[in-house]
Amino acid sequence: MTLKRNLEALHRELDACRACPRVVGPVVHGPPVRSPIYLVGQAPGPHEGDIGRPFAWTAGKTLFKWFQSALGVDEATFRKKVYMAAVLRCFPGKAKSGGDRRPAPDEIGRCRSFLAREVALLKPQLILPVGTMAIEQVLGRAVPLAEIIGVQQRLAYHGVEADVICLPHPSGASPWHKMEPGKTLLLKSLALIAAHPAAQRAFDLPPGRRRLPGLSPTTSA
Numbered sequence: 001m002t003l004k005r006n007l008e009a010l011h012r013e014l015d016a017c018r019a020c021p022r023v024v025g026p027v028v029h030g031p032p033v034r035s036p037i038y039l040v041g042q043a044p045g046p047h048e049g050d051i052g053r054p055f056a057w058t059a060g061k062t063l064f065k066w067f068q069s070a071l072g073v074d075e076a077t078f079r080k081k082v083y084m085a086a087v088l089r090c091f092p093g094k095a096k097s098g099g100d101r102r103p104a105p106d107e108i109g110r111c112r113s114f115l116a117r118e119v120a121l122l123k124p125q126l127i128l129p130v131g132t133m134a135i136e137q138v139l140g141r142a143v144p145l146a147e148i149i150g151v152q153q154r155l156a157y158h159g160v161e162a163d164v165i166c167l168p169h170p171s172g173a174s175p176w177h178k179m180e181p182g183k184t185l186l187l188k189s190l191a192l193i194a195a196h197p198a199a200q201r202a203f204d205l206p207p208g209r210r211r212l213p214g215l216s217p218t219t220s221a
């Protein structure tokens with residue numbers, strides 16, 4: 001079976017998954033993109049299920065502005081060229097406090113099998129965890145953002161060795177990327193992504209691209 005067909009078969013399994021009784025459906029995932037870049041978000045919010053795309057609401061607007069500035073590619077092109085996964089593929093629902101509920105370890109564990117299978121199929125060269133929960137899952141441990149943003153490291157994720165460049169969550173509710181050292185470290189991560197051979201190949205960038213014209217890391221939707 002081709003890679004695309006394998007990914008489509010996996011997506012059919014994802015779409016049919018009802019393993020977590022507390023989450024709010026439907027399952028959200030991007031298209032079966034054959035890509036050297038694997039982006040890992042946290043979990044869909046309350047709007048993504050209706051729209052049917054990850055990062056389809058306000059945090060996504062900020063995230064795609066970052067990539068537009070760093071890579072010179074618009075949202076549609078990014079979605080066509082990068083495989084977009086997430087720690088959880090279903091909206092966890094609201095917490096009693098009013099915010100989105102933090103996924104439970106058993107839910108993360110159940111959804112992890114889909115990430116493992118995607119990584120085994122895609123064998124990505126570059127992994128982009130977005131937000132503390134995704135970073136913790138990819139690195140296998142909790143690390144303060146100030147130590148991990150702006151850094152490129154090589155590690156094995158689900159048995160596949162890849163470069164990992166972490167990004168903060170672009171949510172407007174999080175002030176980290178709008179203040180120092182977050183602003184500067186975010187720019188470093190974006191420059192590392194733009195200079196990475198996987199991004200240069202995926203987006204047909206000139207080698208060694210490091211300039212970030214017009215980047216506004218403080219922008220939030």
Ligand code: SF4
Binds near residue numbers: 017020088
């Ligand atoms: S969160 Fe993942 S494992 Fe749980 S029901 Fe949704 S797709 Fe299935």
